[in-house]
Amino acid sequence: MENRKVKVGLIQMRCVKNKQENISKATENIRKSAQQGAQIICLQELFASLYFCDVEDYENFKLAEAIPGSTTDLFSNLAKELNVVIIASLFEKRAEGLYHNTVAVLDADGTYLGKYRKNHIPDDPAYYEKFYFTPGDLGYKVFKTKYATIGTLICWDQWYPEAARITSLMGAEILFFPTAIGWASGQPLEVNDEQYNAWQCIQRSHAVANGVHVVSVNRTGNEGDMIFWGGSFISNPFGTLLYKASHQEEEIHVQELDLTKSNEYRIHWPFLRDRRIDTYQPITKRFIDE
Numbered sequence: 001m002e003n004r005k006v007k008v009g010l011i012q013m014r015c016v017k018n019k020q021e022n023i024s025k026a027t028e029n030i031r032k033s034a035q036q037g038a039q040i041i042c043l044q045e046l047f048a049s050l051y052f053c054d055v056e057d058y059e060n061f062k063l064a065e066a067i068p069g070s071t072t073d074l075f076s077n078l079a080k081e082l083n084v085v086i087i088a089s090l091f092e093k094r095a096e097g098l099y100h101n102t103v104a105v106l107d108a109d110g111t112y113l114g115k116y117r118k119n120h121i122p123d124d125p126a127y128y129e130k131f132y133f134t135p136g137d138l139g140y141k142v143f144k145t146k147y148a149t150i151g152t153l154i155c156w157d158q159w160y161p162e163a164a165r166i167t168s169l170m171g172a173e174i175l176f177f178p179t180a181i182g183w184a185s186g187q188p189l190e191v192n193d194e195q196y197n198a199w200q201c202i203q204r205s206h207a208v209a210n211g212v213h214v215v216s217v218n219r220t221g222n223e224g225d226m227i228f229w230g231g232s233f234i235s236n237p238f239g240t241l242l243y244k245a246s247h248q249e250e251e252i253h254v255q256e257l258d259l260t261k262s263n264e265y266r267i268h269w270p271f272l273r274d275r276r277i278d279t280y281q282p283i284t285k286r287f288i289d290e
Contacts, residue, residue: 004259006147008174008213009038009084012232012251014221015050019063022048023071026088027078029252034082036254039108039147042087044219044232045155045180046101049091054224056131064093068112072104080110085145087152089178091132092117101133103154103178108146116141118154119163126184126226129156142170148259155179158199158216162283164206172212173259177203179218182228196229196247204239211237211266213257220248237265 011029015022026047033041046052048071052060065071067090079086085108092102092115101118117136121129140163142151151172157163158177167175181199183192200216207214213236220230232245234255245251266272282288 005256006174006259007037007039007254007256008215008234009033009036009041009252009254010215010217010232010234010245011041011043011047012218012220012230012245012249012253013044013047014250015047015219015223017050019048023074027074030075030078030084030086031082033252033254034084036252038084038254040085040087040145040150040174042176042178042215042217043089044217045089045178046091047089047178047219050223051180051219051226051228053129053132054126054226056128060132061093061099064091064099067092067102067104067115072106072112075104076106076110076112079106079108083108085147085150087150087176087178089154094134098134099132100136101129101154102136103152105143105145105150105152107143113143113145114141116152116154118157120156120160122156126224140166140170142167142172148173151175153177155181158203158206161202161206161209164210168206168210168212173262174213174215174257175206175210177214177216179216179232180228181218182223182226185222185225185227192229196231200231200233203233204235204241207235207237208239209271211262211269211271213237213259213262218245220246220250237262238269 086106092100103116105113119136123130151167219228230247234242
């Protein structure tokens with residue numbers, strides 16, 4: 001059987017106010033990940049800044065940039081130098097007054113493969129993303145990189161099985177979820193545990209339902225009243241944890257994935273075979289009223 005093994009790297013890190021310091025730190029961590037053998041490297045959501053969506057402040061729009069632009073150019077050169085794929089989550093300025101939460105994908109030869117714009121935009125206390133981001137209008141995306149066909153979704157997207165399903169049906173072999181999620185300071189430990197477990201559980205369920213690997217990369221560190229809970233993880237196509245990061249520490253981890261496992265699990269647990277697509281029309285409704 002064809003060798004379908006690939007090494008993925010995840011980078012869980014703390015961020016500071018200075019954008020250039022974060023980009024430099026991410027660059028250094030990408031180099032370290034590549035030295036450990038990573039072929040596809042994923043950064044956390046909005047790694048170039050603090051998580052600014054905890055407040056509604058017009059000054060924060062100055063953090064945005066064009067995609068492609070200066071940061072993607074930097075990572076394009078880095079990807080080519082290191083022969084790695086880079087998944088970079090950035091604050092995109094599309095036009096005057098029009099902004100997105102966006103992932104850019106750079107292939108191992110430095111080619112800019114394109115971008116995915118976050119579709120599901122939250123608006124909760126300390127997560128005021130609707131103030132900043134227009135919902136994505138590119139649909140769901142897959143990228144055929146040198147090492148694997150990957151799907152990229154972003155944070156709040158991870159709670160929606162429809163997003164993972166569609167991206168998997170488009171041919172994604174690995175689902176990557178750059179993320180920024182945390183606990184409100186002062187919460188009881190049992191609430192913290194319940195929230196983290198729900199977050200991990202829903203994404204592992206995407207792995208099981210679709211027969212694909214899932215790589216979720218979260219930030220860590222205290223920012224304002226938020227304690228970002230880290231806990232980045234990798235799941236195999238049947239929901240088994242291959243790796244789980246700590247909650248409080250910065251971590252670089254490289255994990256080898258066997259992509260032939262998707263076929264193995266899909267044969268023995270044929271969820272895709274038994275889908276009744278003729279019955280799914282109600283899913284396009286907001287709610288089913290009697």
